[in-house]
Amino acid sequence: MGRLDGKVALVTGGGSGIGRAAALLFAREGARVLAASGRNEAAARATVAEIAAAGGTAAYALGDVARAADAQRLVATTIETFGRLDVLLNSAGITIPGSLVHEVDEAAWQQVLSVDLTGTFLMMKYSIPPMLDGGGGSIVNVSSALALAGVPGCAAYAAAKAGLIGLTRTAAIEYAQRGIRVNVLLPGFVWTPMHRVADPAAGNPTHPPTSDYHGFIASQVEPMGRWGTAEEIAQTALFLAADESSFVTGSSLAVDGGLLAR
Amino acid sequence: MTVIIPSQRVDGQVALITGCGAGIGRALALGLAAAGADVAATEMRPQLFLAEQNAADVRAIGRQAFVATLDVSDLDSIAAAVAAVREHFGRIDVLINNAGVNIVKPALDITAEDWDLTHTVNLRGVFFCSQAVGRVMIEQGRGKIINVASQFGLVGYRGRATYSAAKAGLVNLTRTLAVEWAEHHITVNAIAPTYTATVHNAVGRDDPDFVRELVDRIPLGRLGLPEDLIGGVVYLASPSADMVTGQTLAIDGGWTAW
Numbered sequence: 001m002g003r004l005d006g007k008v009a010l011v012t013g014g015g016s017g018i019g020r021a022a023a024l025l026f027a028r029e030g031a032r033v034l035a036a037s038g039r040n041e042a043a044a045r046a047t048v049a050e051i052a053a054a055g056g057t058a059a060y061a062l063g064d065v066a067r068a069a070d071a072q073r074l075v076a077t078t079i080e081t082f083g084r085l086d087v088l089l090n091s092a093g094i095t096i097p098g099s100l101v102h103e104v105d106e107a108a109w110q111q112v113l114s115v116d117l118t119g120t121f122l123m124m125k126y127s128i129p130p131m132l133d134g135g136g137g138s139i140v141n142v143s144s145a146l147a148l149a150g151v152p153g154c155a156a157y158a159a160a161k162a163g164l165i166g167l168t169r170t171a172a173i174e175y176a177q178r179g180i181r182v183n184v185l186l187p188g189f190v191w192t193p194m195h196r197v198a199d200p201a202a203g204n205p206t207h208p209p210t211s212d213y214h215g216f217i218a219s220q221v222e223p224m225g226r227w228g229t230a231e232e233i234a235q236t237a238l239f240l241a242a243d244e245s246s247f248v249t250g251s252s253l254a255v256d257g258g259l260l261a262r
Numbered sequence: 263m264t265v266i267i268p269s270q271r272v273d274g275q276v277a278l279i280t281g282c283g284a285g286i287g288r289a290l291a292l293g294l295a296a297a298g299a300d301v302a303a304t305e306m307r308p309q310l311f312l313a314e315q316n317a318a319d320v321r322a323i324g325r326q327a328f329v330a331t332l333d334v335s336d337l338d339s340i341a342a343a344v345a346a347v348r349e350h351f352g353r354i355d356v357l358i359n360n361a362g363v364n365i366v367k368p369a370l371d372i373t374a375e376d377w378d379l380t381h382t383v384n385l386r387g388v389f390f391c392s393q394a395v396g397r398v399m400i401e402q403g404r405g406k407i408i409n410v411a412s413q414f415g416l417v418g419y420r421g422r423a424t425y426s427a428a429k430a431g432l433v434n435l436t437r438t439l440a441v442e443w444a445e446h447h448i449t450v451n452a453i454a455p456t457y458t459a460t461v462h463n464a465v466g467r468d469d470p471d472f473v474r475e476l477v478d479r480i481p482l483g484r485l486g487l488p489e490d491l492i493g494g495v496v497y498l499a500s501p502s503a504d505m506v507t508g509q510t511l512a513i514d515g516g517w518t519a520w
Contacts, residue, residue: 003270169519176481176516188505223444228505235502244270244493249482250519251512258444261437261508 002030003242008082010074012036012065012092012123015043017192018142019091021230022237023047027056029238031087034078035060038092057082065092065119066111068126075126084134087241088127090120090141090164095194098153109156116160121167128171128180136179140240141168142233145188145256161186165252172250181249183240188256189221190228224257270493270500273298276351277499278344280304280334280391281361283312285460286410286488290358291316293492294499295325299356302347304332326351334361334387344394353402356499357395359388359409366466369423377424384428385435392439392450400446406499409436409452410491413514416454433510440508449507451498456514458486481516 009026013019014035023035024047033051035058037044044060051058061077063070078085094115096108120141131137146154147161168184175182221227236255239245254260277294281287282303291301301320305313310331317327328350332343348354363383365376392407399405414422415429433452440450457476459467467473467485477484494513497503512518 172516172519173481177483223441224505224507225445232502232505236497236506239270239493239497239502242493244497245513246493247482247486247490247515248494248511248513250516251514253506253511254509255503255505257505258437258440258507261440 002028003238003244004087005030007031007086008034008078008084009087009089009241010034010036010078010085010123010127011089012074012119013038014047014060014091015040017091017194018187018190018230018233018237019089020047021234022089022091023058024050024054025231025234025238026087026089026241027051027058028054029242032082033058034074034081036065036074036092037062038064064115065090065123066114068122071119071122072126074123075130079130085127085130086134086137088123088131088137088139089237089241090123090139091237092119093142093194095154095157100153101155104155112156113160116157117163117167120164124167124171124182128175131180132175132178137181138241138245139171139180139182140237141182141184142237143168143184143186143252145186145254145259147186148260168252169250176249181245183245183248183251183253185233185236185240186252186254186256186260187233188228188254188259190230190233192230221257221259223259223262226257228255228257270496270502271298272356272496272499275299275355275499276302276347276353277356277358278302278304278347278354278395279358279360280332280387282316283309285462286455286458286491287358287360288312288316289488289492290360290495291320292323293489293496294356294358295320295323295327297496297500298325299499300326300328300351302328302330302351302354304330304343304347306333307331332361334391335382337390340390340394344391344398348398354395354398355402355405357392357399357405357407358495359391359407361387362410364422364425364463366421366425368421372424380424381428381431384425385431388432389435396439396443396448399448400443403447405446405448407439407448407450408495408498409450411436411452411454411510413454413456413512413517416510416512416518436510437508444507449498449503451503451506451508452510453491453494453498454510454512454514454518455491456480456486456517458488458490460488479517480514481519484515486513486515
Protein backbone atom coordinates (compact mmCIF):
# COMPACT_ATOMS: atom_id res chain seq x y z
CA MET A 1 0.00 0.00 0.00
CA GLY A 2 1.51 3.28 -1.09
CA ARG A 3 1.26 6.43 0.95
CA LEU A 4 -0.10 8.39 -2.05
CA ASP A 5 -2.28 5.69 -3.57
CA GLY A 6 -4.96 7.11 -5.84
CA LYS A 7 -3.53 10.62 -5.75
CA VAL A 8 -2.28 12.78 -8.60
CA ALA A 9 0.81 14.91 -7.95
CA LEU A 10 2.13 17.83 -9.98
CA VAL A 11 5.82 18.36 -9.32
CA THR A 12 7.57 21.42 -10.71
CA GLY A 13 11.29 21.26 -11.22
CA GLY A 14 10.67 17.58 -11.85
CA GLY A 15 13.66 17.14 -14.13
CA SER A 16 16.41 17.55 -11.57
CA GLY A 17 17.40 17.77 -7.94
CA ILE A 18 14.71 17.74 -5.27
CA GLY A 19 11.83 17.78 -7.78
CA ARG A 20 13.16 14.74 -9.59
CA ALA A 21 13.74 12.83 -6.34
CA ALA A 22 10.23 13.71 -5.15
CA ALA A 23 8.63 12.74 -8.46
CA LEU A 24 10.28 9.32 -8.24
CA LEU A 25 9.34 8.86 -4.58
CA PHE A 26 5.74 10.02 -5.02
CA ALA A 27 5.30 7.61 -7.92
CA ARG A 28 6.82 4.80 -5.89
CA GLU A 29 4.20 5.56 -3.21
CA GLY A 30 1.36 5.17 -5.67
CA ALA A 31 0.80 8.67 -7.04
CA ARG A 32 0.38 9.39 -10.71
CA VAL A 33 2.89 12.16 -11.37
CA LEU A 34 3.07 15.05 -13.78
CA ALA A 35 6.74 16.08 -13.82
CA ALA A 36 6.99 19.68 -14.97
CA SER A 37 10.22 21.17 -16.19
CA GLY A 38 11.13 24.59 -17.47
CA ARG A 39 13.08 23.89 -20.61
CA ASN A 40 14.96 20.68 -20.09
CA GLU A 41 12.82 18.19 -21.97
CA ALA A 42 15.47 15.47 -21.84
CA ALA A 43 15.60 15.66 -18.05
CA ALA A 44 11.81 15.60 -17.65
CA ARG A 45 11.58 12.71 -20.06
CA ALA A 46 14.27 10.86 -18.07
CA THR A 47 12.27 11.28 -14.83
CA VAL A 48 9.18 9.87 -16.52
CA ALA A 49 11.16 6.98 -18.02
CA GLU A 50 12.62 6.11 -14.64
CA ILE A 51 9.16 6.14 -13.05
CA ALA A 52 7.76 3.98 -15.83
CA ALA A 53 10.67 1.56 -15.53
CA ALA A 54 9.83 1.15 -11.84
CA GLY A 55 6.23 0.37 -12.71
CA GLY A 56 4.80 3.80 -11.90
CA THR A 57 2.67 6.21 -13.88
CA ALA A 58 3.96 9.59 -14.97
CA ALA A 59 3.91 12.16 -17.73
CA TYR A 60 5.84 15.34 -18.27
CA ALA A 61 5.13 18.84 -19.50
CA LEU A 62 7.34 21.83 -20.17
CA GLY A 63 6.50 25.29 -18.95
CA ASP A 64 7.95 28.34 -17.25
CA VAL A 65 6.23 28.64 -13.86
CA ALA A 66 6.96 32.37 -13.88
CA ARG A 67 4.55 32.83 -16.81
CA ALA A 68 0.87 32.67 -15.90
CA ALA A 69 -0.12 31.04 -19.20
CA ASP A 70 2.47 28.30 -18.70
CA ALA A 71 1.47 27.69 -15.08
CA GLN A 72 -2.15 27.44 -16.13
CA ARG A 73 -1.24 25.02 -18.88
CA LEU A 74 0.81 22.78 -16.54
CA VAL A 75 -2.23 22.44 -14.28
CA ALA A 76 -4.56 21.89 -17.24
CA THR A 77 -2.26 19.20 -18.63
CA THR A 78 -2.30 17.43 -15.26
CA ILE A 79 -6.10 17.42 -15.18
CA GLU A 80 -6.36 16.33 -18.84
CA THR A 81 -3.84 13.54 -18.33
CA PHE A 82 -4.85 12.19 -14.94
CA GLY A 83 -8.30 13.65 -14.26
CA ARG A 84 -7.59 15.36 -10.95
CA LEU A 85 -4.97 17.10 -8.81
CA ASP A 86 -4.26 16.24 -5.17
CA VAL A 87 -0.68 17.23 -4.50
CA LEU A 88 1.30 20.21 -5.76
CA LEU A 89 5.02 20.25 -5.00
CA ASN A 90 6.59 23.58 -5.92
CA SER A 91 10.17 22.59 -6.35
CA ALA A 92 11.10 24.68 -9.39
CA GLY A 93 13.67 27.26 -8.41
CA ILE A 94 16.64 29.12 -9.72
CA THR A 95 19.47 31.10 -8.26
CA ILE A 96 22.10 33.41 -9.67
CA PRO A 97 25.85 33.54 -9.25
CA GLY A 98 26.64 34.95 -5.83
CA SER A 99 27.02 38.71 -5.60
CA LEU A 100 26.76 41.15 -2.74
CA VAL A 101 23.59 43.23 -2.55
CA HIS A 102 25.20 46.34 -4.04
CA GLU A 103 26.36 44.27 -7.00
CA VAL A 104 23.14 42.40 -7.72
CA ASP A 105 21.89 43.03 -11.23
CA GLU A 106 18.26 44.25 -11.19
CA ALA A 107 17.20 42.01 -14.05
CA ALA A 108 18.72 38.97 -12.34
CA TRP A 109 16.94 39.91 -9.11
CA GLN A 110 13.65 40.08 -10.99
CA GLN A 111 14.30 36.75 -12.62
CA VAL A 112 14.91 34.96 -9.32
CA LEU A 113 11.84 36.53 -7.72
CA SER A 114 9.77 35.62 -10.79
CA VAL A 115 10.60 31.95 -10.68
CA ASP A 116 11.14 31.27 -6.98
CA LEU A 117 8.29 33.34 -5.56
CA THR A 118 5.87 34.37 -8.31
CA GLY A 119 6.20 30.96 -9.95
CA THR A 120 5.04 29.21 -6.79
CA PHE A 121 2.21 31.73 -6.42
CA LEU A 122 1.04 31.12 -9.99
CA MET A 123 1.19 27.36 -9.62
CA MET A 124 -0.89 27.64 -6.42
CA LYS A 125 -3.33 30.07 -8.02
CA TYR A 126 -4.13 27.69 -10.85
CA SER A 127 -3.92 24.46 -8.84
CA ILE A 128 -6.27 25.47 -6.04
CA PRO A 129 -9.52 25.53 -8.09
CA PRO A 130 -9.17 21.93 -9.32
CA MET A 131 -8.12 20.86 -5.82
CA LEU A 132 -11.27 22.46 -4.43
CA ASP A 133 -13.29 20.67 -7.11
CA GLY A 134 -11.69 17.40 -6.07
CA GLY A 135 -12.45 17.89 -2.38
CA GLY A 136 -9.06 19.13 -1.21
CA GLY A 137 -5.36 18.60 -1.56
CA SER A 138 -1.91 19.21 -0.17
CA ILE A 139 0.45 21.91 -1.37
CA VAL A 140 4.12 21.63 -0.44
CA ASN A 141 6.32 24.62 -1.13
CA VAL A 142 10.08 24.38 -1.15
CA SER A 143 11.69 27.30 0.61
CA SER A 144 15.20 27.15 2.03
CA ALA A 145 17.10 27.44 5.29
CA LEU A 146 18.42 30.60 3.65
CA ALA A 147 14.98 32.14 4.19
CA LEU A 148 15.87 32.38 7.88
CA ALA A 149 19.67 32.28 7.97
CA GLY A 150 21.75 34.87 6.17
CA VAL A 151 24.34 33.62 3.70
CA PRO A 152 26.42 36.14 1.72
CA GLY A 153 25.70 36.34 -1.99
CA CYS A 154 22.17 34.93 -1.80
CA ALA A 155 20.03 38.06 -1.45
CA ALA A 156 17.49 37.44 -4.21
CA TYR A 157 17.19 33.75 -3.44
CA ALA A 158 16.81 34.36 0.31
CA ALA A 159 14.22 37.09 -0.24
CA ALA A 160 12.15 34.91 -2.55
CA LYS A 161 12.40 31.91 -0.26
CA ALA A 162 11.41 33.99 2.79
CA GLY A 163 8.42 35.22 0.80
CA LEU A 164 7.29 31.64 0.34
CA ILE A 165 6.82 31.28 4.09
CA GLY A 166 4.35 34.17 4.18
CA LEU A 167 2.60 32.87 1.07
CA THR A 168 2.32 29.42 2.65
CA ARG A 169 0.86 30.68 5.93
CA THR A 170 -1.65 32.90 4.20
CA ALA A 171 -2.89 30.16 1.90
CA ALA A 172 -2.99 27.67 4.79
CA ILE A 173 -5.44 29.91 6.63
CA GLU A 174 -7.47 30.75 3.52
CA TYR A 175 -8.13 27.13 2.53
CA ALA A 176 -8.01 25.29 5.88
CA GLN A 177 -11.78 24.89 5.98
CA ARG A 178 -11.92 23.74 2.37
CA GLY A 179 -9.65 20.72 2.57
CA ILE A 180 -6.39 22.12 1.23
CA ARG A 181 -3.34 22.00 3.46
CA VAL A 182 -0.34 24.18 2.66
CA ASN A 183 3.08 23.67 4.21
CA VAL A 184 6.61 24.71 3.44
CA LEU A 185 9.84 22.83 3.82
CA LEU A 186 13.22 24.45 4.27
CA PRO A 187 16.09 22.39 2.95
CA GLY A 188 19.56 23.11 4.20
CA PHE A 189 22.51 22.60 1.89
CA VAL A 190 21.51 19.90 -0.50
CA TRP A 191 23.75 18.76 -3.28
CA THR A 192 21.82 19.51 -6.48
CA PRO A 193 22.73 20.99 -9.86
CA MET A 194 21.71 24.43 -8.54
CA HIS A 195 24.96 24.67 -6.61
CA ARG A 196 26.94 24.78 -9.82
CA VAL A 197 25.15 28.02 -10.63
CA ALA A 198 25.52 29.55 -7.19
CA ASP A 199 29.25 28.91 -7.14
CA PRO A 200 30.83 32.27 -8.01
CA ALA A 201 33.94 30.57 -9.31
CA ALA A 202 31.92 28.54 -11.81
CA GLY A 203 29.10 30.95 -12.59
CA ASN A 204 31.01 34.20 -12.63
CA PRO A 205 34.70 33.84 -13.33
CA THR A 206 35.38 37.52 -12.68
CA HIS A 207 34.10 37.36 -9.09
CA PRO A 208 36.84 38.10 -6.55
CA PRO A 209 38.41 34.86 -5.33
CA THR A 210 37.85 35.91 -1.69
CA SER A 211 34.52 34.11 -1.88
CA ASP A 212 35.45 30.46 -1.74
CA TYR A 213 31.91 29.18 -2.13
CA HIS A 214 32.57 25.56 -1.40
CA GLY A 215 34.78 26.33 1.56
CA PHE A 216 32.07 28.59 2.89
CA ILE A 217 29.35 26.01 2.36
CA ALA A 218 31.46 23.35 4.03
CA SER A 219 31.55 25.53 7.13
CA GLN A 220 27.77 25.84 6.94
CA VAL A 221 26.79 22.19 6.90
CA GLU A 222 27.46 21.86 10.63
CA PRO A 223 26.28 20.53 13.03
CA MET A 224 25.53 17.29 11.20
CA GLY A 225 28.61 17.84 9.08
CA ARG A 226 27.34 16.73 5.70
CA TRP A 227 25.29 17.84 2.74
CA GLY A 228 21.73 16.68 2.56
CA THR A 229 20.52 14.61 -0.36
CA ALA A 230 17.61 15.36 -2.65
CA GLU A 231 16.07 12.06 -1.54
CA GLU A 232 16.04 13.20 2.09
CA ILE A 233 14.15 16.35 1.16
CA ALA A 234 11.76 14.28 -0.93
CA GLN A 235 10.97 12.10 2.11
CA THR A 236 9.79 15.14 4.04
CA ALA A 237 7.83 16.40 1.02
CA LEU A 238 6.13 12.99 1.02
CA PHE A 239 5.24 13.28 4.71
CA LEU A 240 3.65 16.69 4.09
CA ALA A 241 1.90 15.51 0.92
CA ALA A 242 0.41 12.37 2.46
CA ASP A 243 -2.55 12.01 4.79
CA GLU A 244 -0.31 11.12 7.73
CA SER A 245 0.19 14.89 8.18
CA SER A 246 -3.55 15.62 7.97
CA PHE A 247 -3.54 18.00 10.98
CA VAL A 248 -0.44 19.89 9.81
CA THR A 249 -1.02 23.11 7.90
CA GLY A 250 0.80 26.42 7.72
CA SER A 251 3.89 24.73 9.15
CA SER A 252 7.50 25.36 8.20
CA LEU A 253 9.73 22.32 8.52
CA ALA A 254 13.48 22.49 8.02
CA VAL A 255 15.45 19.52 6.73
CA ASP A 256 18.86 20.99 7.28
CA GLY A 257 21.05 18.81 9.50
CA GLY A 258 20.57 21.24 12.37
CA LEU A 259 21.77 24.35 10.54
CA LEU A 260 18.90 26.52 11.78
CA ALA A 261 19.13 25.17 15.32
CA ARG A 262 22.45 26.88 15.87
CA MET B 263 -9.30 4.99 19.87
CA THR B 264 -8.74 4.85 16.13
CA VAL B 265 -5.12 4.12 15.48
CA ILE B 266 -4.07 5.40 12.11
CA ILE B 267 -1.46 2.96 10.91
CA PRO B 268 1.32 5.12 9.56
CA SER B 269 2.75 3.94 6.30
CA GLN B 270 6.21 5.03 7.32
CA ARG B 271 8.01 2.29 9.18
CA VAL B 272 10.16 2.07 12.27
CA ASP B 273 10.46 -1.69 12.18
CA GLY B 274 12.32 -3.30 15.05
CA GLN B 275 13.21 -0.03 16.76
CA VAL B 276 12.87 0.28 20.52
CA ALA B 277 10.94 3.34 21.64
CA LEU B 278 10.91 4.50 25.26
CA ILE B 279 7.90 6.69 26.02
CA THR B 280 7.54 8.72 29.20
CA GLY B 281 4.09 9.59 30.50
CA CYS B 282 2.79 6.54 28.68
CA GLY B 283 -0.55 6.32 30.44
CA ALA B 284 -3.59 7.89 28.85
CA GLY B 285 -3.90 10.49 26.10
CA ILE B 286 -0.95 11.33 23.88
CA GLY B 287 1.40 8.75 25.46
CA ARG B 288 -1.03 5.93 24.72
CA ALA B 289 -1.64 7.08 21.13
CA LEU B 290 2.09 7.29 20.44
CA ALA B 291 2.70 3.83 21.94
CA LEU B 292 0.06 2.26 19.70
CA GLY B 293 1.04 4.33 16.66
CA LEU B 294 4.73 3.49 16.94
CA ALA B 295 3.88 -0.18 17.50
CA ALA B 296 1.63 -0.16 14.44
CA ALA B 297 4.61 1.22 12.50
CA GLY B 298 6.79 -1.64 13.70
CA ALA B 299 8.42 -0.46 16.93
CA ASP B 300 8.78 -2.26 20.23
CA VAL B 301 7.67 -0.07 23.11
CA ALA B 302 8.92 0.62 26.61
CA ALA B 303 5.90 2.19 28.30
CA THR B 304 6.92 4.16 31.37
CA GLU B 305 4.71 5.96 33.86
CA MET B 306 4.63 7.12 37.45
CA ARG B 307 3.58 4.43 39.91
CA PRO B 308 -0.06 5.53 40.38
CA GLN B 309 -0.65 5.41 36.60
CA LEU B 310 1.36 2.26 35.99
CA PHE B 311 -1.82 0.26 35.38
CA LEU B 312 -2.43 2.43 32.31
CA ALA B 313 1.06 1.69 30.99
CA GLU B 314 0.35 -2.02 31.58
CA GLN B 315 -2.81 -1.73 29.51
CA ASN B 316 -0.91 0.07 26.73
CA ALA B 317 1.74 -2.65 26.81
CA ALA B 318 -0.94 -5.31 26.45
CA ASP B 319 -2.39 -3.45 23.47
CA VAL B 320 1.08 -3.11 21.91
CA ARG B 321 1.54 -6.88 22.24
CA ALA B 322 -1.86 -7.39 20.65
CA ILE B 323 -0.53 -5.50 17.61
CA GLY B 324 2.29 -8.05 17.50
CA ARG B 325 5.13 -5.99 18.92
CA GLN B 326 7.09 -6.41 22.14
CA ALA B 327 6.36 -4.23 25.12
CA PHE B 328 7.99 -3.58 28.48
CA VAL B 329 6.72 -1.54 31.40
CA ALA B 330 8.81 0.42 33.89
CA THR B 331 8.06 2.93 36.63
CA LEU B 332 9.50 6.30 35.72
CA ASP B 333 8.97 9.57 37.54
CA VAL B 334 10.72 12.24 35.46
CA SER B 335 11.13 14.47 38.52
CA ASP B 336 13.30 11.84 40.23
CA LEU B 337 16.80 11.28 38.82
CA ASP B 338 17.15 7.88 40.53
CA SER B 339 13.87 6.79 39.01
CA ILE B 340 15.06 7.91 35.55
CA ALA B 341 18.35 6.04 35.94
CA ALA B 342 16.62 2.85 37.13
CA ALA B 343 14.00 2.90 34.36
CA VAL B 344 16.50 3.59 31.58
CA ALA B 345 18.75 0.81 32.87
CA ALA B 346 15.82 -1.60 33.05
CA VAL B 347 14.65 -0.79 29.52
CA ARG B 348 18.15 -1.15 28.15
CA GLU B 349 18.60 -4.42 30.02
CA HIS B 350 15.34 -5.74 28.59
CA PHE B 351 15.70 -4.68 24.95
CA GLY B 352 19.48 -4.29 24.69
CA ARG B 353 19.18 -0.78 23.28
CA ILE B 354 16.99 2.32 23.01
CA ASP B 355 16.53 3.77 19.53
CA VAL B 356 13.81 6.34 20.14
CA LEU B 357 13.01 8.43 23.21
CA ILE B 358 9.64 10.14 23.36
CA ASN B 359 9.69 12.78 26.09
CA ASN B 360 5.96 12.96 26.56
CA ALA B 361 5.47 13.30 30.33
CA GLY B 362 4.10 16.74 31.06
CA VAL B 363 1.89 18.71 33.37
CA ASN B 364 -0.13 21.86 32.83
CA ILE B 365 -1.36 24.23 35.50
CA VAL B 366 -3.84 26.75 34.12
CA LYS B 367 -4.04 29.86 36.26
CA PRO B 368 -3.94 33.61 35.85
CA ALA B 369 -0.36 34.78 36.14
CA LEU B 370 -1.15 36.66 39.37
CA ASP B 371 -2.26 33.44 41.07
CA ILE B 372 0.67 31.22 40.11
CA THR B 373 2.61 30.08 43.17
CA ALA B 374 6.24 29.08 43.43
CA GLU B 375 5.05 25.48 43.84
CA ASP B 376 3.05 25.70 40.59
CA TRP B 377 6.03 27.11 38.78
CA ASP B 378 8.46 24.55 40.16
CA LEU B 379 6.21 21.58 39.42
CA THR B 380 5.56 22.66 35.82
CA HIS B 381 9.21 23.32 35.14
CA THR B 382 10.40 20.20 36.94
CA VAL B 383 8.23 17.90 34.87
CA ASN B 384 8.11 19.69 31.49
CA LEU B 385 11.70 20.90 31.28
CA ARG B 386 14.03 19.46 33.92
CA GLY B 387 12.45 16.03 33.46
CA VAL B 388 12.92 16.11 29.70
CA PHE B 389 16.53 17.17 30.09
CA PHE B 390 17.49 14.43 32.53
CA CYS B 391 15.62 11.73 30.61
CA SER B 392 17.45 12.89 27.48
CA GLN B 393 20.76 12.87 29.34
CA ALA B 394 20.23 9.31 30.61
CA VAL B 395 19.03 7.95 27.26
CA GLY B 396 21.50 10.17 25.38
CA ARG B 397 24.35 8.28 27.08
CA VAL B 398 22.94 5.03 25.70
CA MET B 399 22.42 6.53 22.24
CA ILE B 400 25.94 7.98 22.11
CA GLU B 401 27.29 4.50 22.85
CA GLN B 402 25.07 3.09 20.11
CA GLY B 403 26.18 5.80 17.70
CA ARG B 404 22.62 6.70 16.79
CA GLY B 405 19.25 7.66 18.20
CA LYS B 406 16.14 9.77 17.82
CA ILE B 407 14.80 11.97 20.59
CA ILE B 408 11.35 13.48 20.14
CA ASN B 409 10.04 15.99 22.64
CA VAL B 410 6.36 16.69 23.04
CA ALA B 411 6.41 20.49 23.27
CA SER B 412 3.31 22.58 22.61
CA GLN B 413 2.09 25.40 20.42
CA PHE B 414 2.12 27.31 23.72
CA GLY B 415 5.89 27.07 23.58
CA LEU B 416 5.67 29.13 20.37
CA VAL B 417 2.82 31.56 21.07
CA GLY B 418 1.23 33.06 24.16
CA TYR B 419 -2.18 32.25 25.61
CA ARG B 420 -3.75 33.51 28.79
CA GLY B 421 -3.51 31.36 31.89
CA ARG B 422 -0.44 29.48 30.66
CA ALA B 423 2.46 31.56 31.98
CA THR B 424 4.38 28.75 33.63
CA TYR B 425 3.47 26.03 31.10
CA SER B 426 4.33 28.26 28.12
CA ALA B 427 7.66 29.25 29.62
CA ALA B 428 8.60 25.62 30.21
CA LYS B 429 7.50 24.53 26.74
CA ALA B 430 9.37 27.44 25.12
CA GLY B 431 12.41 26.31 27.07
CA LEU B 432 11.85 22.83 25.69
CA VAL B 433 11.85 24.19 22.12
CA ASN B 434 15.31 25.65 22.64
CA LEU B 435 16.55 22.66 24.62
CA THR B 436 15.61 20.67 21.53
CA ARG B 437 17.82 22.88 19.35
CA THR B 438 20.69 22.80 21.81
CA LEU B 439 20.79 19.02 22.19
CA ALA B 440 20.39 18.69 18.41
CA VAL B 441 23.50 20.79 17.85
CA GLU B 442 25.50 19.08 20.59
CA TRP B 443 24.67 15.49 19.66
CA ALA B 444 24.60 15.77 15.86
CA GLU B 445 28.10 14.32 15.69
CA HIS B 446 26.77 11.17 17.38
CA HIS B 447 24.04 10.77 14.74
CA ILE B 448 21.38 11.54 17.30
CA THR B 449 18.58 13.75 16.04
CA VAL B 450 16.58 15.78 18.54
CA ASN B 451 13.26 17.25 17.45
CA ALA B 452 10.00 18.36 18.98
CA ILE B 453 6.37 18.39 18.02
CA ALA B 454 4.12 21.29 18.95
CA PRO B 455 0.53 20.05 19.28
CA THR B 456 -2.36 22.43 19.52
CA TYR B 457 -4.91 22.06 22.33
CA THR B 458 -5.35 18.29 22.30
CA ALA B 459 -8.47 16.73 23.78
CA THR B 460 -7.44 14.07 26.33
CA VAL B 461 -8.75 12.78 29.65
CA HIS B 462 -6.28 15.14 31.32
CA ASN B 463 -8.10 18.27 30.19
CA ALA B 464 -11.65 16.92 30.00
CA VAL B 465 -12.73 19.20 32.86
CA GLY B 466 -11.71 22.35 30.99
CA ARG B 467 -13.78 21.23 28.02
CA ASP B 468 -16.98 21.34 30.07
CA ASP B 469 -17.15 25.00 29.13
CA PRO B 470 -18.64 25.24 25.62
CA ASP B 471 -17.58 28.88 25.26
CA PHE B 472 -13.97 27.92 25.91
CA VAL B 473 -14.12 25.07 23.39
CA ARG B 474 -15.72 27.35 20.80
CA GLU B 475 -12.99 29.93 21.38
CA LEU B 476 -10.30 27.30 20.84
CA VAL B 477 -11.90 25.84 17.74
CA ASP B 478 -12.37 29.31 16.26
CA ARG B 479 -8.64 29.79 16.63
CA ILE B 480 -7.76 26.53 14.80
CA PRO B 481 -8.03 26.93 11.01
CA LEU B 482 -8.72 23.22 10.47
CA GLY B 483 -11.78 23.76 12.64
CA ARG B 484 -11.48 21.21 15.44
CA LEU B 485 -9.49 20.43 18.56
CA GLY B 486 -6.45 18.21 18.22
CA LEU B 487 -6.69 14.52 19.03
CA PRO B 488 -3.86 12.34 20.34
CA GLU B 489 -3.89 10.29 17.13
CA ASP B 490 -3.17 13.44 15.07
CA LEU B 491 0.36 13.27 16.44
CA ILE B 492 1.17 9.73 15.32
CA GLY B 493 2.09 10.57 11.73
CA GLY B 494 4.50 13.32 12.73
CA VAL B 495 6.16 11.31 15.47
CA VAL B 496 6.61 8.24 13.29
CA TYR B 497 8.02 10.49 10.56
CA LEU B 498 10.54 12.03 12.97
CA ALA B 499 11.46 8.58 14.35
CA SER B 500 11.85 7.04 10.90
CA PRO B 501 14.82 7.17 8.51
CA SER B 502 12.75 9.64 6.44
CA ALA B 503 13.84 12.35 8.86
CA ASP B 504 17.53 11.48 9.25
CA MET B 505 18.52 15.01 8.12
CA VAL B 506 15.93 16.71 10.34
CA THR B 507 17.24 17.88 13.68
CA GLY B 508 16.60 20.77 16.05
CA GLN B 509 13.16 21.26 14.55
CA THR B 510 9.82 21.83 16.22
CA LEU B 511 7.06 20.50 13.99
CA ALA B 512 3.74 22.22 14.59
CA ILE B 513 0.86 19.74 14.43
CA ASP B 514 -1.65 22.34 15.36
CA GLY B 515 -4.28 22.56 12.64
CA GLY B 516 -2.74 25.90 11.68
CA TRP B 517 -3.02 27.71 15.05
CA THR B 518 0.52 29.12 14.88
CA ALA B 519 0.30 30.02 11.18
CA TRP B 520 -1.70 33.18 11.99
